[in-house]
Amino acid sequence: GAVVSQHPSWVICKSGTSVKIECRSLDFQATTMFWYRQFPKQSLMLMATSNEGSKATYEQGVEKDKFLINHASLTLSTLTVTSAHPEDSSFYICSASPRRSNYGYTFGSGTRLTVV
Amino acid sequence: TQLLEQSPQFLSIQEGENLTVYCNSSSVFSSLQWYRQEPGEGPVLLVTVVTGGEVKKLKRLTFQFGDARKDSSLHITAAQPGDTGLYLCAGGNFNKFYFGSGTKLNVKP
Numbered sequence: 001g002a003v004v005s006q007h008p009s010w011v012i013c014k015s016g017t018s019v020k021i022e023c024r025s026l027d028f029q030a031t032t033m034f035w036y037r038q039f040p041k042q043s044l045m046l047m048a049t050s051n052e053g054s055k056a057t058y059e060q061g062v063e064k065d066k067f068l069i070n071h072a073s074l075t076l077s078t079l080t081v082t083s084a085h086p087e088d089s090s091f092y093i094c095s096a097s098p099r100r101s102n103y104g105y106t107f108g109s110g111t112r113l114t115v116v
Numbered sequence: 117t118q119l120l121e122q123s124p125q126f127l128s129i130q131e132g133e134n135l136t137v138y139c140n141s142s143s144v145f146s147s148l149q150w151y152r153q154e155p156g157e158g159p160v161l162l163v164t165v166v167t168g169g170e171v172k173k174l175k176r177l178t179f180q181f182g183d184a185r186k187d188s189s190l191h192i193t194a195a196q197p198g199d200t201g202l203y204l205c206a207g208g209n210f211n212k213f214y215f216g217s218g219t220k221l222n223v224k225p
Contacts, residue, residue: 004158006158034212034213036215041220042217042218043122043204043215043216043217043218044159044204044215045215046212046213046214046215049212091156093158093159095158105161105213106161107151107158107159107160108158109157109158110156110157110158112156
């Protein structure tokens with residue numbers, strides 16, 4: 001149980017276009033999901049907390065107008081990278097937990113974004 | 117700046133050797149997790165520790181949570197090539213978790 005699916009696995013887009021990444025909890029409901037960003041050979045940096053039915057909470061330094069997060073249902077959160085630039089190229093990963101958890105989260109398989 | 121600092125950042129050892137990875141913070145966490153990540157994939161949870169001083173064993177892996185709940189360690193006995201990967205600690209307080217700087221482990225046959 002507790003499976004998180006992320007789509008697409010990889011995407012290449014042109015500079016200036018927008019890209020949407022989906023994160024789904026397949027067998028549980030998640031009122032909260034998290035979005036992380038990971039550069040090569042580095043750790044995961046928390047970008048924002050996605051809250052079902054309300055606005056996302058962004059970490060300091062993350063542009064909320066550039067990284068739009070929508071958590072429209074208890075099983076789906078989306079991250080849209082708007083007007084993407086090459087420096088936005090990264091590995092984006094979402095996570096969720098089936099309960100208000102102190103016991104770790106399940107991660108999606110990640111999305112490799114390359115902006116050319 | 118990382119909320120949690122891991123050491124060492126890189127570790128290359130021979131199969132059969134023992135190793136310890138450390139995770140330190142100035143913050144107190146209600147729980148701390150250890151994850152292992154393969155290239156191109158999301159992290160996979162290894163263990164969660166919640167009680168100060170707690171020790172958990174998972175086969176050849178031993179995890180310890182500091183008494184003050186600010187630090188943790190991961191000890192691997194008789195490392196195998198299959199243990200190769202990026203090891204990440206993550207500290208949290210119910211709502212969100214922050215990841216450590218990561219330790220890249222390479223176990224050579």
